[in-house]
Amino acid sequence: MSTAASQPxxxxxxxxxxxRLSTLLYTRSRLLLxxxxxxxxxxxxxxxxxxxxxxxxxxxFYLDGFTGLVVRRFTLATYAQLFTWSxxxxxxxxxxxxxxxxxxxxxxxxxxAYYMARHxxxxxxxxxxxxxxxxxxxxxxxxxxxxxxxxxxxxxxNWVFAELHLSWALDWLLQVPGLEGPxxxxxxxxxxxxxxxxxxxxxxxxxxxxxxxxxxxxLEASGDLGARPGATFRHVTLPLAFPGLVAGSIFTFSLTLGxxxxxxxxxxxxxxxxxxxxxxxGTSGNIPLAAAITVVPIVIMAIYLIIARKLxxxxxx
Amino acid sequence: xxxxARPSDRPPLGLALAALAALxxxxxxxxxxxxxxxxxxxxxxxxxxxxxxxQWFGAAWNRLIGTTGSYAACWERGLFPGLYQLFFNLRCQxxxxxxxxxxxxxxxxxxxxALVLGTMASAAVYxxxxxxxxxxxxxxxxxxxxxxxxTGIALRSAMGLMDLPFSxxxxxxxxxxxxxVVVYNNVLARFRRTGRSLIEASMDLGANGFQTFRYVVxxxxxxxxxxxxxxxxxxxxxxxxxxxxxxxxxxxxxxWILSQLTRPRDRPVTNVVAVFVVAIMxxxxxxxxxxxxxxxxxxxxxx
Numbered sequence: 088m089s090t091a092a093s094q095p096x097x098x099x100x101x102x103x104x105x106x107r108l109s110t111l112l113y114t115r116s117r118l119l120l121x122x123x124x125x126x127x128x129x130x131x132x133x134x135x136x137x138x139x140x141x142x143x144x145x146x147x148f149y150l151d152g153f154t155g156l157v158v159r160r161f162t163l164a165t166y167a168q169l170f171t172w173s174x175x176x177x178x179x180x181x182x183x184x185x186x187x188x189x190x191x192x193x194x195x196x197x198x199x200a201y202y203m204a205r206h207x208x209x210x211x212x213x214x215x216x217x218x219x220x221x222x223x224x225x226x227x228x229x230x231x232x233x234x235x236x237x238x239x240x241x242x243x244x245n246w247v248f249a250e251l252h253l254s255w256a257l258d259w260l261l262q263v264p265g266l267e268g269p270x271x272x273x274x275x276x277x278x279x280x281x282x283x284x285x286x287x288x289x290x291x292x293x294x295x296x297x298x299x300x301x302x303x304x305x306l307e308a309s310g311d312l313g314a315r316p317g318a319t320f321r322h323v324t325l326p327l328a329f330p331g332l333v334a335g336s337i338f339t340f341s342l343t344l345g346x347x348x349x350x351x352x353x354x355x356x357x358x359x360x361x362x363x364x365x366x367x368x369g370t371s372g373n374i375p376l377a378a379a380i381t382v383v384p385i386v387i388m389a390i391y392l393i394i395a396r397k398l399x400x401x402x403x404x
Numbered sequence: 405x406x407x408x409a410r411p412s413d414r415p416p417l418g419l420a421l422a423a424l425a426a427l428x429x430x431x432x433x434x435x436x437x438x439x440x441x442x443x444x445x446x447x448x449x450x451x452x453x454x455x456x457x458x459q460w461f462g463a464a465w466n467r468l469i470g471t472t473g474s475y476a477a478c479w480e481r482g483l484f485p486g487l488y489q490l491f492f493n494l495r496c497q498x499x500x501x502x503x504x505x506x507x508x509x510x511x512x513x514x515x516x517x518a519l520v521l522g523t524m525a526s527a528a529v530y531x532x533x534x535x536x537x538x539x540x541x542x543x544x545x546x547x548x549x550x551x552x553x554x555t556g557i558a559l560r561s562a563m564g565l566m567d568l569p570f571s572x573x574x575x576x577x578x579x580x581x582x583x584x585v586v587v588y589n590n591v592l593a594r595f596r597r598t599g600r601s602l603i604e605a606s607m608d609l610g611a612n613g614f615q616t617f618r619y620v621v622x623x624x625x626x627x628x629x630x631x632x633x634x635x636x637x638x639x640x641x642x643x644x645x646x647x648x649x650x651x652x653x654x655x656x657x658x659x660w661i662l663s664q665l666t667r668p669r670d671r672p673v674t675n676v677v678a679v680f681v682v683a684i685m686x687x688x689x690x691x692x693x694x695x696x697x698x699x700x701x702x703x704x705x706x707x
Contacts, residue, residue: 109612198422345551
């Protein structure tokens with residue numbers, strides 16, 4: 088600060104170019120705003136929105152099956168290819184996985200978020216906060232990979248079940264239709280566990296933030312008015328924390344919807360949206376079809392975001 | 405039990421156990437990888453490990469510098485594989501080195517772009533009310549709020565339309581796009597915390613806009629920029645979903661790791677690399693946390 092006070096020199100005497108420019112920017116604050124906002128907006132507008140627009144355009148082109156080249160002519164034929172039973176299966180599988188992961192993350196995240204917001208001392212809270220964000224920022228691929236070790240047939244989870252004489256329960260689970268697989272690491276159950284593990288911090292943080300904002304006086308008022316702890320939780324805490332939960336769910340849902348790594352590293356090779364998109368654009372070079380498929384999760388997310396906005400999630404972000 | 409719990413109140417046992425369970429769920433997998441770097445078994449993941457060994461650390465080192473071929477020769481000639489080789493991609497490099505070097509170069513440039521654009525956007529949003537301000541923040545979050553494949557295939561579509569070949573720069577552009585928001589969040593939080601009075605005081609004392617920026621704004625932003633930059637670097641360094649669409653045949657470190665996961669050569673080496681990546685990435689994350697802690701900084705990607 089002392090340097091700040093001592094540096095400016097000269098005063099009003101000779102007005103250099105820099106000073107004139109500075110004055111100009113100060114008096115014309117709109118000009119400064121335009122200069123500040125221009126580059127980021129051009130970058131995001133041109134590159135990002137432009138790309139999304141390109142995606143939309145590509146989805147109306149089609150791949151000539153004979154030459155293997157993209158034909159740049161308007162057609163709805165590519166979208167027509169979406170309406171097959173197997174594609175519908177993929178969309179349903181991905182969306183229901185995303186929904187299941189979201190619900191499970193919310194259930195698992197809530198107690199920890201509640202503990203952090205209500206019971207932890209400031210020091211413990213700082214520690215827990217760090218413990219939640221460390222995995223969030225840590226290598227995603229390696230976090231996924233660690234479950235290869237855990238879920239392997241000869242791995243630790245099977246070992247624990249065997250030690251507890253519960254292997255029969257695991258075997259039973261892996262025979263349930265829709266969840267079946269030779270072992271946990273090749274079944275939808277394993278995939279579900281990994282999704283929950285990877286996205287859980289995204290759920291904890293907004294719930295915790297929402298709970299922090301619930302004024303203590305409201306809880307005291309509820310107690311004074313005769314509500315038992317359970318009733319206070321149901322009628323005061325939960326409704327006020329709900330926008331945070333919805334905010335977290337945007338991430339768990341969206342990230343699951345667009346992931347192709349987890350289904351390819353863990354799980355039976357049943358297709359998810361991300362894997363289909365990747366394979367179409369990669370090996371066959373069918374960018375139009377890949378683009379058309381991607382429009383589906385965009386639409387799903389748009390609907391989700393509209394509902395989330397109605398539920399007040401944007402204020403909790 | 406009272407209904408209005410204070411921080412010092414004892415939590416119900418069930419709540420404490422559930423919280424502990426979630427915490428363990430988040431952290432035990434790291435311990436498992438660490439354990440498996442010492443296993444003597446190289447084909448399966450038997451638990452408990454049949455024996456313990458340190459040999460995989462050596463094997464990973466050899467994979468990095470190469471046991472045969474030019475790189476080992478370079479090594480013996482005393483050419484330390486320093487930043488120069490890493491950044492300028494000399495011939496004597498193993499696949500792992502090349503991937504590491506590419507990731508570092510991409511992350512550096514993407515972070516630099518994100519720092520400049522993110523700071524400009526946060527300054528604009530902080531200092532003035534303007535029409536469409538909410539839209540700007542929404543636009544900034546969009547690249548990470550939409551599923552990763554959307555961003556990936558969108559960039560790929562644009563490249564297809566413009567007949568742009570895959571290159572180093574296509575990766576950088578993709579990464580910079582979703583890194584901007586991290587810098588933006590950190591810097592905006594710092595702006596809001598420090599308030600305008602310092603800037604006004606500086607102007608009152610006769611400093612012009614540039615001097616104020618240089619001697620007042622920049623010093624108060626410094627740690628936020630450092631934190632945002634490190635987080636952006638970490639985000640770029642680890643990114644794989646968008647990268648697969650924009651990299652073509654080039655292999656960044658995450659893509660190299662992914663190829664090891666799907667067709668493993670020797671698994672314990674992958675474990676060693678994994679442990680080192682996690683350990684090295686922890687440093688910038690912890691530092692960034694330390695730097696933003698006094699501001700109660702919001703560093704979570706989505707917020």
